[in-house]
Amino acid sequence: MDFDSAYRMTIGGELIESDRRIQVINPANGQVFAEAPNCSVAELDRAVSEARSAFPAWRNTPISERQRLIAAAADLLEAHAADLGRLFTREQGRPVEGAIAEVGIGVAWLRAYAAMQPPVHRVDSGDGQIIETRYVPLGVVGAISPWNFPVNLSIWKIAPALLAGNTIVLKPSPFAPLCMLKIGELLNSVFPPGVLNIITGDDDLGPLMTAHHGFAKISFTGSTATGKKVMEAASKDLKRVTLELGGNDAAIVLPDADVDEVAARIFYGAFFNSAQICIATKRLYIHEDIYDRMRDKLLEIARATKVGDGSEQGTDLGPIQNRRQFERVTELIEDARASGLVLLEGSAVPQQGYFVPVTLVDNPPENSRVVREEAFGPVLPLLRFSDIEDVIARANDSEYGLAGAVWSSDIEKAKDVARHLETGTVWINSNLMLRPDVPFAGHKQSGFGVENGIEGLLEYMAPQAVYFPAPQ
Ligand code: NAD
Secondary structure, eight states: OOSSSOOOEEETTEEEOOSSEEEEEETTTTEEEEEEEOOOHHHHHHHHHHHHHHHHHHHHSOHHHHHHHHHHHHHHHHHTHHHHHHHHHHHHOOOHHHHHHHHHHHHHHHHHHHTOOOOOEEEEOSSSEEEEEEEEEOSEEEEEOOSSSTTHHHHHHHHHHHHTTOEEEEEOOTTSOHHHHHHHHHHTTTSOTTSEEEOOOOTTHHHHHHHOTTOSEEEEESOHHHHHHHHHHHHTTTOEEEEEOOOOEEEEEOTTSOHHHHHHHHHHHHHGGGGOOTTSEEEEEEETTTHHHHHHHHHHHHHHOOBSOTTSTTOOBOOOSSHHHHHHHHHHHHHHHHTTOOEEEOSOOOSSSSOOOOEEEESOOTTSHHHHSOOOSSEEEEEEEOOHHHHHHHHHOSSEESEEEEEOSOHHHHHHHHHTOOSSEEEESOOSOOOTTSOBOOEETTEESOBSHHHHHHTTEEEEEEEEEOOO
């Protein structure tokens, strides 16, 4: 299969060009390098209709067969991980090694779901009735994913939706649509026509999907602002929704943390994927006893980090993925500079393309924009603290509640701090770890519903209680 051209949608088992196109830019140089289909209203209608037609047979396919096909999808993706990885770097910007790893994580998720199944709960009423509650699929799922992890976050939706017995129409971000188009083409040889449909289009396509009456559910990953629009649109016909949204994650470094040992890991948790991660550390609270040493160590790492074209050997961090995000991050840094905050910059970055240097902000006020807002780019405020109750209150003082981290050489003390954080995930002495068998749920305005684990699978199903007389 050719991964360098002919990017087409998969609708009802057919590859569709579409009359209109969107342009895809390589963020390392700002140049258009490919085009993707711009799905029309008629093509969206057709995708939903094909998914609806495929639903009864897929729902009635034994779960063991659905599991087998999901496992086969994993094998096929794994066999093409290197091709997909190279394409990923061109459209998303991340260095090739991390790009291939993203495909590998998608493979792991498919395999984990291929081994799962929904539970059946049985209740004996004690007076002659047995009640079995099983879980049934919803229908056609509309899935919408962002550009920062375009493969993983799409597969996080495809795997549980299909295992549950739903059919799906998935739309990746217009900024990074190509890998998912090629994955749709690849998996066309695995799933029956209409079960997995991949469509791409401009900014109008998401709202068309959330307004479409053919979907039983919308599964969305993206910003909190867009998530609210999705929920509002879905409310019109009470579509089910799962929303995985933004975050402004705090990490707290207690005074007994070993600076030399943990600094590189904290840096990774804040800056991997050029900090374009919902669960990246976005506010770093450091105890005053070790603040200066930690700041200096992080700056040393930033200066040794090579930011550049992800297709070049030795690049650690790639560009910001798109111009809109580049302008947003640049504006946030300029605002911090204009406010007189102290900015500490890492190594120099290329002039062409959407590059931003790793930027540490030295103890800005708690109410500054760079602390309050989700940067989603390589600018990290370092915040000094002395009192543990005070720092917990500061960490929790956010509309977001996605994840958080505590760093300490005393695990029990760290667990005690972790228990007070108002987030869906907390790491102790680690970060960025998620698993397909563990629920991932944003608290507060970071989300609605759950992805991953059995809980994530059940988001694509509805309970059905069957009452029947107990055998005599
Ligand atoms: P975004 O909200 O701009 O776009 C996400 C997707 O929604 C894209 O496919 C886009 O085309 C589509 N879309 C845009 N407007 C829409 C509308 N009105 N209705 C329906 N769909 C619409 O987000 P982004 O800039 O692509 O991604 C960055 C954001 O995503 C950050 O806030 C980040 O924290 C968040 N994110 C969250 C998670 C998580 O799991 N919680 C994971 C990754 C990213």
